[in-house]
Amino acid sequence: MTERADGRQLDELRPVTIERGWSSQAEGSALISFGNTKVLVTASFTNGVPRWLTGQGKGWVTAEYAMLPRATNDRSQRESVKGKIGGRTHEISRLIGRALRAVVNTKALGENTIVIDCDVLQADGGTRTASITGAYVALADAIEWGRAKGFIGKKAVPLTDSVAAISVGIIDGVPMLDLPYVEDVRAETDMNIVMTGSGKFIEVQGTAEGAPFDKEELDQLLVLGAQGCAELTTQQTAALAAEK
Amino acid sequence: MTERADGRQLDELRPVTIERGWSSQAEGSALISFGNTKVLVTASFTNGVPRWLTGQGKGWVTAEYAMLPRATNDRSQRESVKGKIGGRTHEISRLIGRALRAVVNTKALGENTIVIDCDVLQADGGTRTASITGAYVALADAIEWGRAKGFIGKKAVPLTDSVAAISVGIIDGVPMLDLPYVEDVRAETDMNIVMTGSGKFIEVQGTAEGAPFDKEELDQLLVLGAQGCAELTTQQTAALAAEK
Amino acid sequence: MTERADGRQLDELRPVTIERGWSSQAEGSALISFGNTKVLVTASFTNGVPRWLTGQGKGWVTAEYAMLPRATNDRSQRESVKGKIGGRTHEISRLIGRALRAVVNTKALGENTIVIDCDVLQADGGTRTASITGAYVALADAIEWGRAKGFIGKKAVPLTDSVAAISVGIIDGVPMLDLPYVEDVRAETDMNIVMTGSGKFIEVQGTAEGAPFDKEELDQLLVLGAQGCAELTTQQTAALAAEK
Amino acid sequence: MTERADGRQLDELRPVTIERGWSSQAEGSALISFGNTKVLVTASFTNGVPRWLTGQGKGWVTAEYAMLPRATNDRSQRESVKGKIGGRTHEISRLIGRALRAVVNTKALGENTIVIDCDVLQADGGTRTASITGAYVALADAIEWGRAKGFIGKKAVPLTDSVAAISVGIIDGVPMLDLPYVEDVRAETDMNIVMTGSGKFIEVQGTAEGAPFDKEELDQLLVLGAQGCAELTTQQTAALAAEK
């Protein structure tokens, strides 16, 4: 029988906390934890859109992801010091942006821009999925801020659904949910799943790090992932229902 | 009934050609076409490995992807002129490298490095999948070059399998194989599938560009992709079987 | 009579909190707040020194300062995205490093390197002085970590004193202590004072933003600053005395 | 008697081929070979000019040159990866642009911009001269494209002449035409000559790599170069006369 590093069940998430409204500066924000992984997400609302989008009556949502240099066990050099952004950072920023845009009706958002910043304060696996999950909460609050200020119509529905994300993987042939760093490095297959609150797929990214995987394993991972996303959806709903 | 832009069947690949050994300089090379998409792949073999890998008896395979500025319909600024590599370029380079390493036994490769360069001379959708498919041919030839020079053992088997890749997508609710640019921009869901010659998955990357997708659609796309990869495997085998 | 924005006395600090050991990854860390200004400081300990210092039996302490893009009221572009570090960032990083090195006996530290990262999570004036004050706590813990691991001698005294910093300024001709952002932008003269726990000056940086200042004003600012640093020293001592 | 590496006469060009219209995307294009040197040239036509030229009734022609990383015998690092363009690349890009502009009447071109991209797919000496020679063909086709689209007047004559270029050099005291790489590295003097179809000089760049040269040697090189350019002019004319 497979024992997990922290004693969890194979289909069990790490403790999740969402501190909504952590920032006193941003229009929406959340400090989200998946176990020891902690991400500070802010949503910055600006009335108006980038020049290339002007006059189309549509809004824009984009995201940037970064890690503090000592979020990880060994210190990494800052990307600002290197003078360039690495491939991994680019890839995750693009993923977060795509995931959020998949639940945004840009017409209903109107000519407004929301920039999501996901800064990993502490990293222990699953930073991209925690970022997406927390970003949805910050985004929802920024939209309500824009509505309160009159930048978004009173009855407009810019969010068509909610979005959450989780990682799954196969270790020693066993599929399991929400991998911390120690499991992540051992996984033969690693998959990130992004789903809507209504249970459809937005993004499925499965990678064989060790042995290639077959259809049956893929199906098992998708089931685990769907379950994890559903639980995260519940948490997001609770966070957004609370008084701010 | 859905008609495709170029009259193909839903499960039909565009014409594929592989000009093996196109370069007189590189240890392995291929000019691969998927319809109007043309990618020049070279494999550069170096005896020795990067410093961080020295002394472990293992080799290294990595890849870089780029597009000529006028590969596309509108000219893009060169990344060398911008002074930095974009997120899309980084992401595809990393994907190609991971895909190839998934079929390489680095112990059998020995302390040798192979750098794959995929330069898109003309782009019409599917440049990343054409790159991976052509890269396998260039890689195989570079390995044989290394064996002939004595850098790789006579009986070593550095390649554990072959690898090919294809794109699939859903347009107007209809899943189809190998999307050219005009179809790609219209797709609701876009998926890239990387598989071994023996039919297992190395990478599955599905993205909802429009509507989220469900499990049934995902399954249909996987079937189409598996069929396309199998056909590409046949073409790779034929190219490598020919006299160089 | 001058009223301060938040009702404080002219010589009163904002509420100060020091969450020592905030990070589970770093050898030393502190989340320090001066009112709404919040800085996460980590101290990364490495056995060994940069090449240019090797073989001299001396250690090295350096610092990097940065702000999250939405730490401020308006979002700033990331320096990693710009591809270069701004003058202000450079200047503050250098100041923090100098301030810490002024209380470090590098011989007693031995050939070890400590890198301090000060990341401003939320900014409301005084980010550089909060950084220095929090950095001392993180540094002290990293040194004890190094001693516990045997990298620093049991009886070595790498810290010759403590260090704290505070801002002072003149608004409408009135000197006052610890300026938040709303006061900082109105100040005619702005001064940052870095002092040892024993009450000596490490750095005095006074700048006339509006009217030039005279010796009497300078003296008043120095008195206020010395008082503020003394209070911060008390807080640092308390934080370090607590169980971690 | 001097034998050349490939058995050519001293005043003999390597085999030249010009595949006009190689690209299905660009308004003008050519894949040109001087022996093993292969350059893909595209000409991108845009109606309008850069801001600094607006409103003067004049067009603009510029060029960029680059090499694929494995165009050469040893792989070079990509300039996009280095984050900057090398001196040699800059120098050749500027040379190509100047050479083309010398035969362009910018008034007759009207407010249109043509960007020439010369990408070296395989390098064996003479890449800059092959680039210029191929660029003329691509430029001529792009101009005709602009005329067909109505961006250039029906009777306008934007091209005042044709332009071609060739290298010459002195090896062991013997002047010779069109040096491949193996000869180029041995040459005492290396000269690139750019001429109009009517036999006048646009650019003469002679460099003593080994011994300085005298007037008599210079004159011999100019005669050889003029002969080579004349032959290339014939080839350009033939390529442009053929059906596309």
Added chain:
Amino acid sequence: MTERADGRQLDELRPVTIERGWSSQAEGSALISFGNTKVLVTASFTNGVPRWLTGQGKGWVTAEYAMLPRATNDRSQRESVKGKIGGRTHEISRLIGRALRAVVNTKALGENTIVIDCDVLQADGGTRTASITGAYVALADAIEWGRAKGFIGKKAVPLTDSVAAISVGIIDGVPMLDLPYVEDVRAETDMNIVMTGSGKFIEVQGTAEGAPFDKEELDQLLVLGAQGCAELTTQQTAALAAEK
């Protein structure tokens, strides 16, 4: 008794020369020497202001500082070659700009921009203070140029005072004025003082490089610095009084 490296008194400046109008291109310029330290300062006058300042009826003064690679005893790599500006360069550029703006009435300057360039041709300590002192002369001449051209009102008084700067320091416990490089590297405390011609402080930057300093030492340094600045003010006045 403390002997100085060059035999000067403790409160004695090095020989100062100001070659006003050195450049035949710039609207204002000065080649200033503090002993072996030589800085070429130019002031470039442009009618108009940066976009962010347009329409406010105010001008803008900014400064850039740099060193030639062999200004120092060992050659430094050019910042243009490194591709980025170092922290020290940034810090000094900002200091010079602040110092000059402290004596400029931007309303009286009108919507004009003056860019000050301070290029150190030879460095022997005190390059930032020589830069500020020379910059005032160049700035004054550029303003008069602007007045002569009619860009500045005939009776406008853009300069509210003059500005000069000097370094002071403590070596072996002894405060002294205007440190050359050999003294600068030995100083326990190093201070740069920027003052108006009327004797008020614009900037006081004192740093403990070795032992922290106390209030009494600080006061002694301020006295020395004030005396040095007063002498420099006299020299500036003389330079500006001379026929150009």
Added chain:
Amino acid sequence: MTERADGRQLDELRPVTIERGWSSQAEGSALISFGNTKVLVTASFTNGVPRWLTGQGKGWVTAEYAMLPRATNDRSQRESVKGKIGGRTHEISRLIGRALRAVVNTKALGENTIVIDCDVLQADGGTRTASITGAYVALADAIEWGRAKGFIGKKAVPLTDSVAAISVGIIDGVPMLDLPYVEDVRAETDMNIVMTGSGKFIEVQGTAEGAPFDKEELDQLLVLGAQGCAELTTQQTAALAAEK
């Protein structure tokens, strides 16, 4: 009859001055003027060679060229601020390096490196030719410095000849020598000629900026250039013969 802007004869140089030993820091230096063009050249001598040359018993000479931002009539942005070096700067740096290496016997120089810095303090045409001409003087002095220090053999002859350079051009069909900026911008053909003291060519770079040129014009330019270089050689000899 053609009148020149400054009343000179067609074959007359502008006043040339060479202040040898201008820098008190560099091993060799010269402040050279060609009329209003002023270039500060320093030669930095280092015992040892770059890694790629180690152990071959040969030395290395290289050059860097740059302009101060206000050397020209309009201020240019610093290349350090832009973060990259422009094509023109690269091209001229490479030219100066090649010109100097053409008169250096690297075996006789031994494993020593000399870096030439040519910084244009004021620009009025001919900055690259003034740089080369001044660089020879600085180089010669740096070599003698190295000999005096024992890094170069007492009887070694690292310099095989001297080198000087001048510009020539055709304006309104008339060839003339040493063009200042006002003539340079009007020239139909512009040529830079680099020659040895013994009258041989090192580099000939002729460019048709307007009308292409023919062999006869080329010959006239070469005659003028040879005469100019001969005069510069005389000046170099005089400068080097004087007591330093």
